[in-house]
Amino acid sequence: MSEVLLKVQNLCKSFFNVRVLRDVGFELRRGAVLGLVGENGSGKSTTMNIIGGVLAKDEGLIELDGRSIAPTNSRDAQALGIAFIHQELSLFPNLSVEENLFLDHFPRLTSALPFIDRRKLRELARKALELVDLKVAPQTPVLRLPPGERQLVEIAKALSRQARLIIFDEPTTSLTAREAERLFEIIRRLRAQGISVIYISHILGDVMRLCDDIVVLRDGQVVASEPRVNFTIERLVTLMVGRTIDQLFPERAPVSGPRRAALTVRGVSQPGVVKDISFDLNLGEVLGVSGLMGSGRSELARILFGLDPYSDGEICVGDTRLVPLSPRSAMDRGMAFLTENRRGEGLMMEASIADNIVLPSLIEQSHGFAHFLRPAQLSGVARGVAARVQVNAKTIDRTAVRMLSGGNQQKVVIGKWLLRAPSIFILDEPTRGIDVGAKYEVYKIINEMVEGGAAILLISSEIEELIGMADRIMVMGRGEVRSFCERANFDRETLLSAALWD
Amino acid sequence: MTEVGNVLTNSSGETLSRPAQALRWLFFSDYLVLALTFVYVGALWPFVPEIVSLSNLVDIFLQVLPLFIAALGVMIVLMVAQIDLSATSIMAMGCVVGASIMTSEGGYLAGSPIAAAAAIGAFIAIGLLIGLLNGVCTAVFEMPSFLVTLTTMMFFSGSAVWYTDSGSSIGSLPSAFLALGYGGIGGLPYAAIITVALAVAVHVGLTRTVFGRWLQAVGLNPSAAAISGVPVRRVVIGAFMFSGLLSSLAAIIYTARLEAGTPILGQRILLDMIGAAVIGGVSLFGGKGKVIGVLFGVLFLSVVDNGLQLLGLSLSSVYAIKGGVILFAAVTDAVRHNLMARG
Numbered sequence: 001m002s003e004v005l006l007k008v009q010n011l012c013k014s015f016f017n018v019r020v021l022r023d024v025g026f027e028l029r030r031g032a033v034l035g036l037v038g039e040n041g042s043g044k045s046t047t048m049n050i051i052g053g054v055l056a057k058d059e060g061l062i063e064l065d066g067r068s069i070a071p072t073n074s075r076d077a078q079a080l081g082i083a084f085i086h087q088e089l090s091l092f093p094n095l096s097v098e099e100n101l102f103l104d105h106f107p108r109l110t111s112a113l114p115f116i117d118r119r120k121l122r123e124l125a126r127k128a129l130e131l132v133d134l135k136v137a138p139q140t141p142v143l144r145l146p147p148g149e150r151q152l153v154e155i156a157k158a159l160s161r162q163a164r165l166i167i168f169d170e171p172t173t174s175l176t177a178r179e180a181e182r183l184f185e186i187i188r189r190l191r192a193q194g195i196s197v198i199y200i201s202h203i204l205g206d207v208m209r210l211c212d213d214i215v216v217l218r219d220g221q222v223v224a225s226e227p228r229v230n231f232t233i234e235r236l237v238t239l240m241v242g243r244t245i246d247q248l249f250p251e252r253a254p255v256s257g258p259r260r261a262a263l264t265v266r267g268v269s270q271p272g273v274v275k276d277i278s279f280d281l282n283l284g285e286v287l288g289v290s291g292l293m294g295s296g297r298s299e300l301a302r303i304l305f306g307l308d309p310y311s312d313g314e315i316c317v318g319d320t321r322l323v324p325l326s327p328r329s330a331m332d333r334g335m336a337f338l339t340e341n342r343r344g345e346g347l348m349m350e351a352s353i354a355d356n357i358v359l360p361s362l363i364e365q366s367h368g369f370a371h372f373l374r375p376a377q378l379s380g381v382a383r384g385v386a387a388r389v390q391v392n393a394k395t396i397d398r399t400a401v402r403m404l405s406g407g408n409q410q411k412v413v414i415g416k417w418l419l420r421a422p423s424i425f426i427l428d429e430p431t432r433g434i435d436v437g438a439k440y441e442v443y444k445i446i447n448e449m450v451e452g453g454a455a456i457l458l459i460s461s462e463i464e465e466l467i468g469m470a471d472r473i474m475v476m477g478r479g480e481v482r483s484f485c486e487r488a489n490f491d492r493e494t495l496l497s498a499a500l501w502d
Numbered sequence: 503m504t505e506v507g508n509v510l511t512n513s514s515g516e517t518l519s520r521p522a523q524a525l526r527w528l529f530f531s532d533y534l535v536l537a538l539t540f541v542y543v544g545a546l547w548p549f550v551p552e553i554v555s556l557s558n559l560v561d562i563f564l565q566v567l568p569l570f571i572a573a574l575g576v577m578i579v580l581m582v583a584q585i586d587l588s589a590t591s592i593m594a595m596g597c598v599v600g601a602s603i604m605t606s607e608g609g610y611l612a613g614s615p616i617a618a619a620a621a622i623g624a625f626i627a628i629g630l631l632i633g634l635l636n637g638v639c640t641a642v643f644e645m646p647s648f649l650v651t652l653t654t655m656m657f658f659s660g661s662a663v664w665y666t667d668s669g670s671s672i673g674s675l676p677s678a679f680l681a682l683g684y685g686g687i688g689g690l691p692y693a694a695i696i697t698v699a700l701a702v703a704v705h706v707g708l709t710r711t712v713f714g715r716w717l718q719a720v721g722l723n724p725s726a727a728a729i730s731g732v733p734v735r736r737v738v739i740g741a742f743m744f745s746g747l748l749s750s751l752a753a754i755i756y757t758a759r760l761e762a763g764t765p766i767l768g769q770r771i772l773l774d775m776i777g778a779a780v781i782g783g784v785s786l787f788g789g790k791g792k793v794i795g796v797l798f799g800v801l802f803l804s805v806v807d808n809g810l811q812l813l814g815l816s817l818s819s820v821y822a823i824k825g826g827v828i829l830f831a832a833v834t835d836a837v838r839h840n841l842m843a844r845g
Contacts, residue, residue, distance in 0.1 A: 307729065328731045337729060345729055348722035350789060359719055360730040362712045371712035416730070 005030045005196045006051070007147035010019075011060035013046055013220075020046050021220045024060070027164070031194040033187060035211030035228070037204065039240050039435035043220040048167050051198075052084035053077035061267050064165070082157030087170040089150050092293050093143035098125035100142055101157050124502070128160040129153075132186055145295070148179025155186060159195075166190065167198045172206060173433055176292035177461065184210055202435065204233045205464060218242055241437050249468035250440065252447040255284030260320075262424050263335075265304070268313035273299045274479045277313070279385045281424065286446065288470030289459040290495055296479035297459045298340055301426045304457075305337040306330045317424065331360060336422035338413055340429040340459075342406070346413040352399060353396040353404070354382035357416045385415040389445060405436025414445055423450060428459045443469060530838065535781055535798040539805050550812040558812070561796030562804050564684075567697040568755040569771060570800045573778040574704050577796050580779055581708075583721045583788025584640055584647035584742045589775055591658035592632050592746050593768035596625040598662045599622060599638035600754070601672040601763020609672075616623035618679040625750040625757075632658060633746025637739030647742075662765035672763035693755045700751065703795040717741060722789030734737030778803045785835060801825070 001051050006028040013021040021043045028034045038044050050156040051053040051062060053071030055181060062069050064080055071077040074084065091100045098121050107120040125138035135150045142150060149345045151171060160165050168187075172180040187197055187210060196420075201207050207214060214231055216224040216239040224239050237248065263281040268274060269427050274296040278342040281287050291297045302308040303313060306325040317333040326335070339345040347356055350406070358378050365381065366373050379397050386396045389411040393399040401412055410430065417425065431439040448467065450456055460466050467490045528534050546553050572589055577585040603610045603624055604617035611617040632654060641652040666672065682692050707716035716737045719727040728734045756767055782799025784791035806827060810820045 305729070326733075327729060328733065331731045339729060341725075345723075345725040348719060348789070350722055351718070355715070355718075359715070359727070359732070362715050363731075366712045370707075373710050373712060373715065375710070407774055 003029050005065060007061075007063040008047075008051070009061040009063075011047065011050065011062070012058045013043075013050065013055065014058055015027070020218060023051075024217070024220070024222055026215045026222060026225050028196050028198065030196055031191050032212045033191055033197045033199055033210055035207040035214040035485065036198055036200045036217065037202075037207055037236060037240060038217035042217040042240070044217055045169065046220075047217070048084065048169060048198065048200065051077070051165075052082060052167060052411060054084070057069065074136075078161055078163075081162055081164035082167070082426040083161065083163035083165070084167045085151070085154050085158065085169065085171060087173060089147075089154050091142050091153060096139045096141050097129070097136060097145070097153055098138035100153060101125050101128055101160055102140075125159070128156040132156045133182075139280075146176075146179070147174040148176060148182065151175065151179075151183060152186070159190075163195065165196045165198070167200070169200045170202065170433065171199075172201065172203060176294060178292060180206070202433065203462065204236050207236075208233060216240055216377055225439045237436055248436075248440070248464070250444050250447055253451050255451065255453065257284070259283075259285070263304070263457075266314050266316075268300075268303065268310050268315060270308070270310040270312075272479075273308070273420065274303065277481055279474055279481065279484075281457055283423065283455050284450055284453050285471040286450055286456040286458050286469055288466035288473040289457060289464055289476060290463065290473055290498075291476035291482075295476040297476045298428050299479070300476070301337065301339075301428050301457070301459060304330070304426060307334060307337075323376060331420065331422075334420075334423035335426065336360075336417035336420060336424070337426045338417065338428060338430055340432065342409055342413060342432075347401050347409060349402040350400055353386060353391060353393055353399055353401055353412055354379050356401055356412050357382040357385050357396075357419060360416055363421050381419060385419045386412075388418065389415040391415065392440060405434075405438075407434040407441075410434050410438065410442065411445075414442065418445070418449075422454060424455045424457070426457045426459070429461065430458070431460075431462070431465060463492050466490075466495070467492065506648035523819045532783060532792060532795050535783070535795070535802050537797070539802045540803060542802075542809065546809045546813070550809065552811055553812055558808065562774070562801075562808050564691065564693070565808070566800050566804050567691075568759075569751040569778065569804065570698055570746050570775055571642045571700055571755070572752035572768075572771070573775045573796050573800050574701065574793065575752075576775045576779045577782070577784045577791045577793075578704070578717065578741050578748070579647070580715045580784045580786060581721045581743045581791045582738050582791060583606050583724075584738065585740070586647070586651050586742060586745045587748040587772065587776075587778075588632060588636055588651040588654040588658065589745065590768040590772045591655040591662065592749040593630050593756065594662040594765045595632065595658045595665075596628040596753045597757045597764045597767040598672065598765050599628060599663050600625045600757065601675060602665070604670070604676050605763070606674045606676065607672075610767060618676050622754060625754050626747060629746035629748075629750025629753075630743050633748070634739065635745035636746070637742035640737040640742065641738035659765070659769075666763070666765050673761065675758075675761055675763070680758050680761055682755060683761070683833050696751070698757070700748070701793050701797065704748075707789070708793065713737070713740065721790070763810060773824065773828065774800075774803055774807075777824065777831070780835060781831040783835070784833060786832065796840065799831075 004027050009025045011021055011024040012019065021470055024043065024047055032197060032458045036044050046055065050057045055075045056072065057070070066357050067082055071080060071082070077084065102121055102124065107117045107124060109115045109117045122138050129136065129138065132152045132155050134149060134156065136145065136149065142153065145153065155166070175183065187199070187373065191198060199207065199211055208228065208231065211228050213225070213227050214236070215222055216236060218240060246428070259282045266278050268277040269498040277300060278475045289297045299308065303310045306327050306329060309325070318337065322329060322333060331384060358381065362373065363371065365378060382396055391408050393404060400410055404412065430442055446456055458466065471487050473485045473490065473495060475495065477487065485495065528537060543553060552558055567693055575589060576586060600621035604621040606612045609617065635652055636647065636651050639645050639655070640647040684691065686692055708717065716727070716732050719732055720734050720737045724734050753767060757763060759765065778799035779796055780786065781802055782795035782797070784796060803824065806824060807820060810823055
């Protein structure tokens with residue numbers, strides 16, 4: 001057995017006569033973790049989809065264990081020992097863990113009849129779950145598991161099929177920091193067992209900590225393929241975007257003048273969700289909110305914006321108490337809210353860029369008793385906003401948001417709120433799943449707003465982002481405020497441990 | 503809303519020939535149904551030349567009017583990704599209550615000069631109230647609209663029969679009311695004036711008012727709409743009330759033509775209403791619908807119906823063929839939806 005498990009050479013692929021992969025080549029050693037990084041559209045997913053049998057290659061060679069392979073569907077790939085764990089998991093939430101694990105090869109009572117051997121199934125499932133250290137009963141429905149444990153089920157599924165190569169595509173996007181740590185632990189264990197891993201992620205810090213080798217893709221070409229020790233995050237970024245970004249976070253001009261509270265939150269509680277939350281959000285500052293998923297940070301954001309109820313405490317904008325609580329009343333007081341779920345809650349995917357941008361402002365843009373609209377006026381204001389946030393699209397009136405990249409979609413969501421010129425902007429994971437270049441532009445927009453005197457509540461899972469952007473950081477855990485941290489005292493370890501502490 | 507440019511090339515990316523391009527454009531355009539209507543008439547012409555006779559065309563035109571109004575109501579509810587099956591029961595209920603108010607044979611307001619006006623008010627109030635009930639159950643209690651409107655349909659259809667004592671019809675309606683059926687001014691039927699006015703109002707409402715945009719937003723993504731400050735529940739309730747209103751207005755024209763109040767009014771047109779909306783390109787997935795498309799859908803279904811009857815087919819075979827046509831339209835909608843989603 002040679003040391004190389006997977007060898008990819010001169011891989012090419014075109015869609016609609018557009019070359020998306022040009023001569024992509026790299027090697028993956030047995031029992032190694034290979035990081036694959038690149039901006040959105042750089043060809044990461046296409047490469048992995050070819051290896052995973054989802055897409056067919058145009059040209060090139062893929063060798064697994066010295067044998068040339070060309071899987072034509074994911075079943076082929078599975079049979080070859082390749083497992084692909086997608087960003088959106090492919091489990092059936094209504095079925096139990098054991099049913100998900102063995103869905104396409106249930107153990108049968110007798111091979112002739114289609115009856116499932118439940119006892120054998122449970123036993124096999126238990127063994128598979130042990131491999132990933134997941135302590136749940138095999139008969140638990142998957143929908144009762146948190147995202148991190150679902151991911152472990154998916155990995156157990158791969159292992160139960162004797163996977164030799166596991167591909168992870170952005171596995172941590174829906175995981176809490178602790179769940180991510182657990183995943184990394186499992187990946188390290190897989191490596192020790194001689195299983196090879198390809199790890200795709202936008203979170204470069206994770207890639208640097210986890211991987212043995214890193215391949216950087218840009219515009220469908222490999223621009224670097226070296227051992228991890230040769231890289232720094234700065235070098236990775238430079239290679240990915242093809243130019244030097246002086247800093248990951250743009251400079252912000254300090255806002256002068258006395259601090260004035262834009263939003264005052266006092267003792268806000270909702271049983272089972274948040275408990276006794278108090279803080280001030282000042283005009284001209286970015287207040288970062290750190291915490292694990294389930295710490296109550298997104299739930300707090302929804303309460304502040306009037307989407308969910310609270311039983312105790314009060315929320316004041318300026319000097320007025322916010323009643324009744326509804327998105328409309330919050331918006332009328334100058335608030336805006338970017339949700340963490342861009343596709344599900346932020347955008348009408350089938351509608352045009354312009355329709356999405358004007359949606360929150362329709363009332364303000366209307367005339368007369370029946371709230372009449374003037375289409376020309378609407379597309380005019382939408383065009384202005386689209387230019388300000390630099391959405392890259394041919395036409396904003398006809399291009400459906402669905403056709404845009406993640407970064408451009410996020411700019412549309414930001415744009416629809418910028419049109420209202422909010423004084424308080426709650427941003428929940430504004431840079432999740434978007435590439436480095438788009439992130440930088442989002443940060444610039446945030447800075448412009450702060451310089452204009454707006455107050456920003458920035459919720460993020462990326463500690464580096466909070467350290468880079470926030471003036472203060474509020475750490476949340478189990479629905480409560482754990483601590484506040486001033487800019488002078490920002491420290492990665494302290495913040496992480498404050499969030500992780502239980 | 504979607505980029506037309508993308509659908510003009512086929513999946514392998516090469517440019518299509520000109521006629522193929524035209525066909526492709528037609529497949530995705532609003533005018534597909536209108537074109538099919540002409541194709542259908544052309545195909546039937548040799549067999550039943552009377553299909554293009556003036557009197558037949560007038561027949562079709564008059565038949566289209568109230569169905570068009572009712573189908574617009576269906577469209578508005580489909581826009582918010584819900585469904586309204588109760589329209590025909592709204593018609594029946596309005597019809598018997600309205601007739602019982604104005605009939606000169608023992609009506610509540612028999613002989614009164616305001617009888618017809620009061621009856622019309624009753625029609626409209628019943629439409630709005632049943633719509634409100636549907637809307638509240640769907641939006642506030644979060645029940646599936648299919649279930650809600652199916653049960654209100656059963657309840658009010660039954661109630662209409664009960665109201666008239668075993669389903670006898672109520673005649674002797676005042677002539678001022680009957681004029682709405684076939685009467686007119688300067689050769690233009692009142693029904694046509696009402697229909698055109700409503701169609702224009704709905705078109706303007708959908709495309710040029712905040713409420714119209716809200717309907718679209720709620721249909722496309724209710725969560726995103728709520729976060730953008732759209733009062734989602736009120737919009738859904740409003741859609742059902744609007745639908746009830748349009749059903750009752752259609753019922754007024756039907757009743758005036760029938761010259762009687764009967765609990766079986768509109769019993770058989772539910773399929774036509776929903777079918778016309780779907781054929782007219784109103785998406786069952788919500789968020790998409792145009793007045794002109796519904797007009798073509800109604801026209802198409804009415805012409806199909808008329809042609810089949812001229813051919814002398816039995817009622818049951820007419821029904822079967824219409825069902826097939828509507829199924830075909832629904833499949834086409836799904837295929838178009840998938841093709842566009844793929845871009």
